Amino acid sequence: MTKLRLAIVGAGPAGIYAADILLKAEKEFDVSIDLFEQLPAPYGLVRYGVAPDHPRIKGIITALREVLDTGRIRLFGNVLYGRDITLADLKKHYNAVIFSTGAIRDADLDIPGIDLDGSYGAADFVSWYDGHPDVPREWPLDAKEVAVIGNGNVALDVARMLAKHADDLLPTEIPANVYEGLKASPVTDVHVFGRRGPMQVKFTPLELRELGELRDVDMIVHEEDFDYDEASRNAIATNKQVLVIDRVFTQWRARETGAASRRLHLHFFARPAEVLGEDGAVSGFRWERTEPDGEGGVRGTGEYREIPIQALYRAVGYFGSPLDGIPFDEKRGVIPNREGQVLGDDDQPLPAVYATGWIKRGPVGLIGHTKSDAMETIRHVIHDQSSWWTPAEPDEESVVTLLSERGIEFTNLSGWHKLDEHEQALGAPHGRARIKVVARDEMVRASNRP
Structure with a gap:
């Protein structure tokens, strides 16, 4: 044969x-x-x-x-x-x-200031907190106010990891260096920006709901974003996922805020216009307010807004x-x-x-x-x-x-089983399922041990 x-x-x-x-x-x-x-x-x-x-x-x-x-x-x-x-x-x-x-790789976002110090691709940050062996062990987490550009699941993952208290990640397989980095982060406010409205987001209801479950993090939404047009009302009436997303937002809009030490802000109808800088580093974010164009998209209104930030993550797609x-x-x-x-x-x-x-x-x-x-x-x-x-x-x-x-x-399949067992053994004394090994040479060594 x-x-x-x-x-x-x-x-x-x-x-x-x-x-x-x-x-x-x-x-x-x-x-x-x-x-x-x-x-x-x-x-x-x-x-x-x-x-x-x-x-x-x-x-x-x-x-x-x-x-x-x-x-x-x-x-x-x-x-x-x-x-x-x-x-x-x-x-x-x-x-x-x-x-x-x-x-x-991260897809590009072609706006002025995107290459300033403190402006990052989301994919690189994801690789860092997931313990990818080919990225640096350290990540600069020194910003109090951060912007995340994008309305997909990766944008929400990045925003959640930045806003979440590091101790709440201990039950997971988070590498030790990532825990220490996030633990020392001074972040107080994470802002997520999307060009279109809340009923046109690309993330899933599950991802959205998980944001609202973060301990000691207020969810901040803005009433002006929820004056739905006919297309949004139709989406809620005909799409179950959109209906669930609307219900989550409705619950958040009724919540009292102000008691948490951190805030996660969701901004809709916001087209990225410029990353503002000072002395070569990120100092602010400027966006144009958009509105529905009646054909499923959005158009600019000519109204621009700014907020102070010290770091920005673009999560506009992989490449x-x-x-x-x-x-x-x-x-x-x-x-x-x-x-x-x-x-x-x-x-x-x-x-x-x-x-x-x-x-x-x-x-x-x-x-x-x-x-x-x-x-x-x-x-x-x-x-x-x-x-x-x-x-x-x-x-x-x-x-x-x-x-x-x-x-x-x-390495081979038998070696992966050895590495898998090694990571689980590292986690066991701490009551964790595993602690992920980060360094490539250590991964290879654990995989190829007798």
Whole structure:
């Protein structure tokens, strides 16, 4: 029987789901799958992009682990595509490759002052508080007043982590350096800004409701934002999620405020205009008041407002990164593709090269979208058998030999289990489920111990 040797670059949900779907699909060939991940641990943004106080979402890891633990997929962690293993290497050892490298950079926000000291991308901050091994251990948390630009779940995560008291994060897997940093933060006010109205937000009701449950944090909303137009009233009447969001806001509007030591302000109809600076550092934020345009969008009113801040986080979306030897759409931050088939300069599919997840379609959608995305890509992998590569060295051990000869200190699935147990052991004396290991060398050492 024909055998498909498949490489998948990226061991987050997109890559793992693609592997699982291929193994379960009806096909007329056998399959051998190797997952390559640049970090020593798998799971991508589920491990490094979900706030530590979201254990329900992290439950996805259980499902992903079950896929890996079938024993039908090999994991090579701490292996960077383009440096440790190349496209030429993949062609030599595999019949095809799927890129599922996600999107981890911040999208740009093109307004004056965005590059001042104290202006940050939300993705970098998320990586810091999630203990990503490739970001600095320290984060400058010296601002009393902070702005967060965006109305999606990431914006709310960032705002919640900034406003939440550090001691309330201790039951989570928060790394020690992150706890110490947040504990020392002098923050009193976090302001979240969105261009459109409260009924057009992109975050989920669950995310919003969690904000209102923060201890010793007042939720501040402004009555002028709740004079609904016809489109907003229709959204409440026809969309259950919007109805729940409206109910949450209605409850907050009735609350008494003023007793808490911290405040989280939500500003709607606010188009970012400028980050104000003093001596090269963030000192304020200027925005234009908007209004509904009657067509589902907003227009500027010409009214500008300002508040003092000392730090700003832009959470206006994630953006993909180019990959060595693979076409890349610089405007959209994705690999150009047609239903997962990677397209060359002539707009024709490249033989045996595929994409799935956010690097395929952009940083939109939830886990369910990732599964359907992978199914589409895998369908083409199966049907494109005639255009697969013919590897010169398809033997499974040849890849292990290649990495070893190059001195790559890679980790494997057994190593991830060891690291997982090590993190749980670190947390046990403190009554915590785990304490996440941050340093890459420590992760590798724990993974590769006898």
